[in-house]
Amino acid sequence: MAEPVLSIRNLSVEIPTRHGILKPVDGVTYDIAAGEILGIVGESGAGKSMAGNAVIGLLSPPAHVSAGEIWLNGERIDNLKGDAMRRLRGKEIGMVFQDPLTSLNPLLRIGDQLVETMLTHLPISKSEAEKRAVAALEEVGIPGAAKRVNSYPHEFSGGMRQRVVIALALCAEPSLVIADEPTTALDVSVQAQIIALLKRLCRERGTAVMLITHDMGVIAEAADRVAVMYAGRLAELGPVRDVITAPEHPYTHGLMASTPLASRGKSRLHQIPGAMPRLDAVPDGCAFNPRCPRVADRCRQAPAPTVDGNAAACWFPLQHEEAS
């Protein structure tokens, strides 16, 4: 298998606070190959976005990478400083944020925002960048792109703005795109279009995508593989179909059972008892043990085995008759 675009090895992020050190990301390992879409799911505070911010080097202090390695195209990037990291942002790693209404500078024309990004990273002239800006807008499906480059962000709807944001993230042809909840702030009717667009563009260009979301529907629609996060740790990693139809980790199982499906009829939705622990009160052993229906003494003492490759981080994974 070819070398992955992004490789995260045993990554931990720490936030020192007055009440001790918080670990929003704790020993996470995964790879993303070229052209692959890896979905990262989990509840709020599970560490999904924090891992994404660590990759692009935008953790807000005092949060910092405390252990592990991040490799991009065979180069280690977690120890890059200031300007060296800045050069990678936008050029090698593109990012799409959650809220398109606030991600664009309201005072600058969208064309200017595209041009400045390209001129920062690519050795091209201004007129060439202007031409490419129109092409980039056409590619994300903005009608009348030649005219619309001169528009300001407030002249676009939410969905259209997210298309502009995607054009901005992709305009310097990065090898990795981190999409942090790209559809959460959008109308349901627009969500599917945006996901389809992101998927198509990345497939065409062979871009690796880290798709962070809490929406299993989005994952099922777009991702190739999925990583389930719980309290900063990886709970389960595997191909989307396997994880959805035959989850091995009790948490993933509970998560799937609590996702409403039309096929399941009008039955009551499943609930996982309790709530995800706060970061300053993660229990010993497996983080999920207080809520787990399959809990045993071992789970309270030893941390669950770490996920490497396709597996669940669980001492007693659910067994399924049909092999996955």
Next chain:
Amino acid sequence: MLAYIIRRVAQSALVLLIVGLVAFAMFRFVGDPIDNMLGQERTADDIERLREQLGLDQPFVVQYYRFLENAVQGNFGVSYRQGRPVIDILMERAPATLELAAVSGILAVLFGIALGVFTAIRRKGIAANIIMSVSLIGVSLPTFLIGILLIYLFSVELGWLPSFGRGEVVDLGAWTTGFLTASGLKALILPSITLGLYQMTLIMRLVRSEMLEVLRQDYIRFARARGLRNRAVHFRHALKNTMVPVITVIGLQVGAIIAFAIITETVFQWPGVGLLFINAIQFVDIPVMAAYLMLISVMFVGINLIVDILYFFIDPRLRVDRKGGH
């Protein structure tokens, strides 16, 4: 956009009408001018004749209208004390005040913005913290005290700069300027620092807090995520957004600089309209006071009008008549 400007001009005119009413009312509050103008030896006939001659027998509204009519033409009557037309006296004094205010305003805006941006970007740096602490002095010390301290240090102790007056001025016909002589420029330094210091620190602190707020916005994070250089993030993306609220305050403060010139002009015996006004108060020279009031309010209203129009050039969201949608 045109409709907006017309509306703002109409509002400005209304403000000036009201200020005019106050200025006009001053004449009536200080007693009957006839008493002052005619001596002890007067007859009821004299009083009646003069009253008719000056139009004081007319109804209030008519008198107010005539006052406005004259004011618009620059006719504010004759100074009680100097016996010359008020407008001539004002025009003689205005260049001194306007030059002082212009230099102070430019100093305040340039240094205020530059230091504000610096202290916001280097929020935790030592230099930024020193500047912030020192700026408290600028905000809290009264203007006259700063003026006196500067005079003591630079004029009395060091003897580098003059302590009063405008120095040599060059007469350009309708305008006298201190910009063209060395002594004129030297004389400007202390008063303009004194006058502009408060505004400078105010602008600086405002720019800093607005900039810190803007730097937290998503579009700044996104700009960083696109790998833009710090310079572009700070000055192209952040500063422009910072200026939208700051410019309102700058407009008001520039007006305040002209109005507060009174104190600085008194401390430095600066021969401008502020000093003229102080002297006019001492001698109850109502026409001068009324004219000064009108002059200041015209400037205030004018500056605010300019600020409102500037918004259009900075913030595209206000250009409502552009075609929106998608």
